[in-house]
Every structure is written in C-alpha cells, then in structure tokens.
Amino acid sequence: MDNKRRFALVGTGNRGTTMWGRELLAGWRSFVDLVAIADTNSLRAERARTMIASNAPIYGDVDRMLAETRPDLVIVCTPDDTHDDIVVRSLESGADVITEKPMATTVEKIRRILDAERRTGRRVDVSFNYRFAPTAARIKEMLLAGEIGRVTSVDFHWYLDTEHGADYFRRWHAYTERSGSLFVHKATHHFDLLNWYLDSAPVTVSAFAGLQMYGRKGPFRGLRCKLCPHKERCDFYLDLEADPFLDALYEQPSEIDGYFRDGCVFREDIDTPDTMVANIRYRNNVHVSYSLNTFQPIEGHHIAFNGTEGRIELRQYEDQPWETAPEDTILLVRNFPKGKPAVERITVPHFPGGHYGGDDRLRNTIFKPGMTDPLGQRASARAGALSVLCGIAALQSSLSGKVVRLADLMPELFEGEGDALAGPAQSAAGGRR
Missing domain, CATH: 3.40.50.720 (NAD(P)-binding Rossmann-like Domain)
Known part of the structure; x- marks a missing residue:
C-alpha cells in the first residue's frame, strides 16, 4: 500500500x-x-x-x-x-x-x-482507549437514546489493586512534578470518560486527597526492591527478574539513565496522593461524585448515572480473587416503566485485546481508511486539555481546601461557552472552605 x-x-x-x-x-x-x-x-x-x-x-x-x-x-x-x-x-x-x-x-x-x-x-x-471499550460505547448509546431522561448526577469510583496501584509508586509517576499526580496521570482517563459520557465540560471541582499507604506511610524502606534488606517481609516486593519483558526493558538499561523500574513504594519523597475523592459540577448541571483508590484487593470500577427517568449502573470487574463471567452487565432501571420492563440487564461480552477490545477499536478508528465515528470516541487535543485541567483543579482543591473553578485556571479554554460557566460555586481565588 x-x-x-x-x-x-x-x-x-x-x-x-x-x-x-x-x-x-x-x-x-x-x-x-x-x-x-x-x-x-x-x-x-x-x-x-x-x-x-x-x-x-x-x-x-x-x-x-x-x-x-x-x-x-x-x-x-x-x-x-x-x-x-x-x-x-x-x-x-x-x-x-x-x-x-x-x-x-x-x-x-x-x-x-x-x-x-x-x-x-x-x-x-x-489515546483515550477507555472510550472505545465495548461496554463504554454501549452506555454512551443508552445515554444518547435518553433511556434515563436527563442525567442529573453520576457516582463514579475506580479501584486499583495492590499490583497495579503500587506500580505507580515504584516509578516516576510517584512524583507530582513528573506525572501531575494521579489526579492527572490516572484520573485523566476517568475525567475524560465523564466529559464524553455527559457531552459537557467540568466547571468546578472540590477534592480531598492524601497518602494513606505508600511513601512516608510505609513501615520501612529501601532504594529499590532488588537491593532491599526488607524484601522477605514486604507485601509490595517486586521481583523484576520474574518478568523477562520488564527486566529486559529496564534492568540493564538502568545503568545508562539510573531509572529503576522497581523503586521502593515507601520512598519518603513520594508526594502524589494514593487516595483521592472529588466532587465535580458540569456545565449542564450534572453533579459527579468521584474517587480513586490505589491499594484494593480488587481492580475495576463502579459507575452509576442517575436521571430524571431512571438509572444506568455498571460494576466492571477487571481483576479480583473470585471468578467472574467474560462479560459486563449493565443495569437499566426505570422510574416509570409505562409498559417497558422496570429492570433490564444488558450483557456486553468482553473482546480480545487490551481494555476488552478498546485498544483495537481505537487503532482501527485512527488508522483504517473510511472509518466513521458516530459516538465521537476519537479524542481531540481539547478533550485532552479538559481532562487534564480537571485533574489539575482537583489537586489544587485538595491542597487549598477551596473549590476550584476551571475557567479561572485557563479562561481561553472556556471562551464562548456561555453563562453556565459562571455558576454559584466560588473560585479558587475567593473560594469557601
């Protein structure tokens, strides 16, 4: 070709x-x-x-x-x-x-x-591949079809297990200067999903965050797992040699740049939070309750959309210490059935590939000629900007104790967006405690 x-x-x-x-x-x-x-x-x-x-x-x-x-x-x-x-x-x-x-x-x-x-x-x-996951696409279709009327609020909670979550604290992600904190690095995925699901922009954010497990909270520490005297009793010990892929990419190459892939998760200079919650108000007046936890025995998320005519709910399991079906079940519950089922269970099978087929669908959309994008899954620089700005606002709010207005951080991103941006919440400059 x-x-x-x-x-x-x-x-x-x-x-x-x-x-x-x-x-x-x-x-x-x-x-x-x-x-x-x-x-x-x-x-x-x-x-x-x-x-x-x-x-x-x-x-x-x-x-x-x-x-x-x-x-x-x-x-x-x-x-x-x-x-x-x-x-x-x-x-x-x-x-x-x-x-x-x-x-x-x-x-x-x-x-x-x-x-x-x-x-x-x-x-x-x-590269917002979560938009392309089959279950996310099905939820987007349901929202566009008005299955629950006008969305009024969203409950969104993400869980990282002690393997995945800890890995962020072994690497450069543990430093806010490098990653922007997990409010930016990890939650940018989640904030983007919200922005895309709701087809709206976040307006104000209030948040809490802190270190509850990693960094200075640890009972002991070393430079890296490979050299650590505490490896026999550390729950987070990583044997890099047991993973030939990571060992080849990082161990000997570390002699060139000094970057260890198995840094101690209890390093005292770690400054990115491991436990985060945020409340977000959107331009279309949807209210969101969000959280991210990084040391759970489970991996996955729970999301629920509350609307004027019902509720859409999903509990997606990505890893957990029990067997689950190779599919997701979306729960649609109607306030006023009026001849329709009061409860519907929509099953979406998992597809091969990363993010249950989302990675492949993303690459198809970008690279295959003639691909259409009816759900608007392909993410622009503006989408990237809004998700990052939401994370920056959340981190600022967690540090200041104030509600942060995104338009105060970057006014030009919201120019021409209308009076809804000026809602009742106070800005970071004059915010309330």
Whole structure:
C-alpha cells in the first residue's frame, strides 16, 4: 500500500513498545510503516526495537529524527512532563501526533500544545482507549437514546489493586512534578470518560486527597526492591527478574539513565496522593461524585448515572480473587416503566485485546481508511486539555481546601461557552472552605 502512514515512535517503555509498537505493526502493518524510534536510553530503544520486530533507525535526539526521517505521524509515549515539548516540535515539523494520556501536566504545557496545533494546522489525538471499550460505547448509546431522561448526577469510583496501584509508586509517576499526580496521570482517563459520557465540560471541582499507604506511610524502606534488606517481609516486593519483558526493558538499561523500574513504594519523597475523592459540577448541571483508590484487593470500577427517568449502573470487574463471567452487565432501571420492563440487564461480552477490545477499536478508528465515528470516541487535543485541567483543579482543591473553578485556571479554554460557566460555586481565588 503506497499510502501507508509513516510514523515515528518516541518513548520505548512498556506502552510504547507494546500498544504503539509491536501490536500496532502486527495488526495494522497494511496501514502504517515505522520509520524511526527515539528514546534517550539507547539500550532500551534497541531492545524495544527487537521486541517490535522492526529495523527502524534509532535516535537519541527528537529534532534530528524529525529532520532526517520526516514522519507523517509521531506517537509520544514518554514520561508525562515531557509530552508538550515533543508534541510541539513534532507538530512544527509538519507531523500529526498521537500522545499517550495525559496530554500534558500543567496549564502552560496545555497552552503550548493547543497553540502549536492551531498554528500548524496539524492534528493531535489523545489515546483515550477507555472510550472505545465495548461496554463504554454501549452506555454512551443508552445515554444518547435518553433511556434515563436527563442525567442529573453520576457516582463514579475506580479501584486499583495492590499490583497495579503500587506500580505507580515504584516509578516516576510517584512524583507530582513528573506525572501531575494521579489526579492527572490516572484520573485523566476517568475525567475524560465523564466529559464524553455527559457531552459537557467540568466547571468546578472540590477534592480531598492524601497518602494513606505508600511513601512516608510505609513501615520501612529501601532504594529499590532488588537491593532491599526488607524484601522477605514486604507485601509490595517486586521481583523484576520474574518478568523477562520488564527486566529486559529496564534492568540493564538502568545503568545508562539510573531509572529503576522497581523503586521502593515507601520512598519518603513520594508526594502524589494514593487516595483521592472529588466532587465535580458540569456545565449542564450534572453533579459527579468521584474517587480513586490505589491499594484494593480488587481492580475495576463502579459507575452509576442517575436521571430524571431512571438509572444506568455498571460494576466492571477487571481483576479480583473470585471468578467472574467474560462479560459486563449493565443495569437499566426505570422510574416509570409505562409498559417497558422496570429492570433490564444488558450483557456486553468482553473482546480480545487490551481494555476488552478498546485498544483495537481505537487503532482501527485512527488508522483504517473510511472509518466513521458516530459516538465521537476519537479524542481531540481539547478533550485532552479538559481532562487534564480537571485533574489539575482537583489537586489544587485538595491542597487549598477551596473549590476550584476551571475557567479561572485557563479562561481561553472556556471562551464562548456561555453563562453556565459562571455558576454559584466560588473560585479558587475567593473560594469557601
């Protein structure tokens, strides 16, 4: 195929090597051609290239890579705080960009990306694959069909188990300067789902957050699991050698950049919260109660939409110490059935691939010619900006004890959005306790 998209992969960690490297070439090779790999760690890049099964040249400098290979598309999978520089330079080179979430970590970084997109006329896609999960799509269809009337509130609670949740505290994600905190890095997925489900923008946020398990809350600590004298009694000990994939990508490459994949989850300088709750008010006057917990015996989420004519509820299990069916069950309960069933149970089977098939559907939408997007699942830079801004507001509120108004953080993102943005809640500058 002569019209393959020539793409460059920047960042060869787990996500870059698998989702946007090995898997992308394995399933979409008819539509894409990997022309360059860039990473500051040359050994990690070499090992990732072998795993991807590519012979693309490796670069340690993004500008040189852009100048010499002239990709049509750049896929950014680097640490969160570096996204904006790479996205902007890629756009300015004439390439479109797919960036892993979150799109950025600060208001100024968001501004840089949105400005560069406007100036260059290129496109930024944000990898919000949860939108593409079959169950999420079915819920969106039900909301669009008005199954529960006008949505008035949402209960949304996300649970990370002691394997997945702890992993954020072993890595650079544990530092707010790098990740923006988990209110930005992880919850950007969840805030984006809310924005997409509700087809509205968040207006105000109030939040609480703190360290309850990790960091300085730990009973002992070391530098990293491999060298830790407490490994025999630590519930969070990670044996990196037991995972050949992670060991190859991170252990020997750590000699180049000093980045250990098995950092101690109890490091005293960890500053991102592990337990978070937030209340969010939307422009369309929907009220949301949200929480994120990172050390549970279960993995998954619970979401319920409360409407004027009923309720849609989902409890999705992703990992738990008991058997569950290979499907999700959405519960639709009507206030006033009027000849319809008072309760309907809608079953959505799990599909192969990451996020129950969501990863594949995302890649299909972006790369396969002629794909339509009736549910608006493909996420723009504005969608990326709104989800990050919601996380920034939540972190600020948790630190200040005040309600934060998003339009005060970034007025230009809300220009022309109407008087609903000026609702009754006080801003961070003059907020109430």
